[in-house]
Amino acid sequence: MLLALLAGCSSRHGSGQEGVPVAQEAGAPARQLAYEHDIEVETAPDRVASIQAAGLAACRAATAAACTLLASSIDGKPKAGATLKFRARPDVIPKLIAAVSRNAELARRSTRAEDLSGPIADSARQLAMLEDYRSRLEALRSHAGNDIEALIKVNHELADVQLQYEAADGKRALLAQRVETEILNVAIGSERHQPFWAPIRRALQEFGGHLSAGISTAITGLAYLIPWLLLISVLGWGGRRLWRWRRGQAMK
Numbered sequence: 735m736l737l738a739l740l741a742g743c744s745s746r747h748g749s750g751q752e753g754v755p756v757a758q759e760a761g762a763p764a765r766q767l768a769y770e771h772d773i774e775v776e777t778a779p780d781r782v783a784s785i786q787a788a789g790l791a792a793c794r795a796a797t798a799a800a801c802t803l804l805a806s807s808i809d810g811k812p813k814a815g816a817t818l819k820f821r822a823r824p825d826v827i828p829k830l831i832a833a834v835s836r837n838a839e840l841a842r843r844s845t846r847a848e849d850l851s852g853p854i855a856d857s858a859r860q861l862a863m864l865e866d867y868r869s870r871l872e873a874l875r876s877h878a879g880n881d882i883e884a885l886i887k888v889n890h891e892l893a894d895v896q897l898q899y900e901a902a903d904g905k906r907a908l909l910a911q912r913v914e915t916e917i918l919n920v921a922i923g924s925e926r927h928q929p930f931w932a933p934i935r936r937a938l939q940e941f942g943g944h945l946s947a948g949i950s951t952a953i954t955g956l957a958y959l960i961p962w963l964l965l966i967s968v969l970g971w972g973g974r975r976l977w978r979w980r981r982g983q984a985m986k
Contacts, residue, residue, distance in 0.1 A: 764851070765849055765851050766849065766850045766851045766854050766909075766913045767847040767848065767849055767850070767913065768847065768848045768850050768912040768913055768916075769824070769845060769846070769847050769916040769917070770845070770846055770847075770848075770916065770917040770918075770919070771827060771831075771843070771844070771845050771916065771917065771918045771919065772842070772843070772844045772845075772919045772921075773831055773834070773835070773840065773842065773843045773844075773918070773919070773920055773921070774840075774841045774842040774843075774920075774921040774922075774923065775834055775835050775838040775839060775840055775841060775920070775921070775922050775923070776838060776839045776841045776923050776924065776925070777837065777838035777839065777922065777923075777924060778924060779811070779814035779924040780814075781837060781838070781924075782808065782814040782815060782816050782922050782924055783808060783814075783816070784837070785816070785834055785836075785837060785838055785922050786806070786808055786816040786818060786834075786922060788833045788834060788836065788837075789818050789820075789830060789833050789834040789920060790803065790806070790818070791833070792829055792830050792832075792833035792834075793820055793822070793826075793830060796822065796823075796826045796829065796830075800822060800823045800825075800826050801820055801821070801822040801823070801826050801830070802820065802821045802822070803818070803819070803820060804819040804820060804821055804917075805817065805818070805819035806818050806819070813923075813924065813925065814924045815921070815922055815923050815924060816921075816922040817919070817920065817921055817922070818834070818918075818919075818920040818922075819917070819918070819919050819920070820917070820918045820920075821915050821916070821917055821918075822915060822916060822918060823914070823915055823916075824915075824916055827916055827918055830918055830920075831843075831918070834920050834922065838922070841923070848912075850909050850912060850913060853909055854906070854909050854910070854913070857902060857905055857906040857909060858906070860902045861899065861902050861903060861906060864895055864898055864899045864902060865899065867895055868892065868895050868896070868899065871888055871891055871892045871895060872892070874888050875888045875889065875892070
């Protein structure tokens with residue numbers, strides 16, 4: 735059965751069936767790229783929340799099929815900032831970037847791509863193999879007749895193949911989603927737009943906490959140091975007594 739399966743798979747892949755493009759067999763495979771974008775915008779601290787809201791609104795306006803919010807966070811004072819992560823169609827990505835950078839300064843932008851051509855081709859071949867194997871098992875079941883033992887074995891194998899097929903199909907769908915949509919990571923900061931006195935004011939506000947932390951660190955260090963001081967004192971006293979004894983012996 736397995737030998738027949740392998741032979742059937744070879745013939746099907748050679749003819750370009752079951753989702754394997756003929757162009758790949760002709761030596762010109764289409765590259766399947768999954769893109770991910772990172773942008774960083776800077777704005778005034780009091781505008782961080784509104785810019786984040788603008789990005790969320792732009793995603794909602796694009797409908798759930800075109801844009802999905804994957805993550806969102808916001809930090810308050812003293813360093814106001816927010817992050818957003820979207821999965822969206824390629825035509826929606828520029829709209830999202832425009833929404834979050836409309837009232838802010840675009841400080842950084844980068845794009846990276848992952849070539850999924852290999853995994854997608856492997857997934858297609860696995861699905862074709864499993865589908866062909868499933869067809870052969872169904873044919874065996876139809877010829878089993880009243881052989882109960884054979885029917886049980888074939889049905890068990892069919893159930894196992896079906897589970898493998900569903901898992902492989904889920905993986906294929908995930909890979910297709912990564913190619914058909916893109917990831918956008920947005921970081922909204924306010925460090926460059928803080929007033930001149932903001933760091934000084936923040937340092938003064940945190941002075942008490944830093945002072946108490948420094949005192950607690952010093953006390954902890956002293957607690958570790960006292961045993962060593964005692965040990966060194968005992969060793970020094972013993973060494974001095976020994977030196978005096980030896981000196982007295984030498985003088986006699």
